[in-house]
Amino acid sequence: MPAQELETQARTLPPAAVARLTLYLRALNALLAEGAERVSSEELAEASGVSSSNVRKDLSYLGSYGTRGVGYEVQFLSRRIAVALGLTQEWRVAIIGAGNLGRALARYAGFESRGFDVVALLDQDQLLIGQEVGWLRVSDASHLEDVLRRTRANMAVLALPAEAAQAVCDRVIEAGVQSILSFAPVLLQVPDHVNLRKVDMATELQILAYHAQRLPEAGTATA
Known part of the structure; x- marks a missing residue:
């Protein structure tokens, strides 16, 4: 990798900037698909x-x-942002939990187009084990460590109920996975070296409700 790209990859960016870079990359990829050269x-x-x-x-x-x-050269800028976000590396994702959410995530084609390869879907429910979901077959979560090792997964998504999430999270970390996205409605405890991101849809809806209930008030103020 060129020295300039290594420098970009190693630089620590503000969290808000990282979030916006993902938006820029999506827009740039759309421009590339349209044949745009500069923006x-x-x-x-x-x-x-x-x-x-x-x-x-x-x-x-x-x-x-x-x-x-x-302006900016679209293809070059897209590459620079992808390097900064770590998307030029190989990311292999295991989804743990094959309920409605886990199956929906496993079928989502957008992961691959953004540089993420979903390599495993696991559950402990014997009625679900062996079922085909998209291009995956549900594996037995009792063999979690073996599946993670065999698929070389380096990211995990937890689509689990609260009561099961911590124990599974611990197993995932013990198996060597250090990047975890959790949809479980519970605060998970992880070591400092593990990157944990939590998606709490109920909290996001509460925030949305706060802003929504202020809309009439804003309308009155500007009338």
Whole structure:
């Protein structure tokens, strides 16, 4: 990998910038599909739903400043962001929990297009083990460690009920997986070296409800 890309990959970025980089990458990939070669910060901002000043600031972290009157080269910028996000590495994902959510995640084609290869789907329910879901067959979670090792999974998604999540999380970490995305409605305890991201849909709905109930108030204030 070129030295410039290694530097980009090693640089620690602000969490808010990382979140916005994912939006830029999605917009850039859409532009690539349309055959676009260059994009201005204003065009990228509009496609991503952020301000152009944020675009310029975030891309400056990557050493990409664009050219006044010309903008950014779409393909080059897409590559730089992919390197910064770690998407040029091989990410092999195991989904643990083959209930409704786990099966929906396993069928989601967008993972592959974004650089993630779903290599395993596991559950402990004997009625689910062996069923085919998309291109995967549900494996027995009692053999979790063997499945993770055989598939070389380096990321895990926990689509589990609260009472089962911590024990399974511990097994995943013991098996060597250090990047975990949890949909379980419980706070998981992990060592400092493990990257854990929690998706709590109930909390997100509560936040949405807060903003929604303020809409009439905002409307009255501007009337």
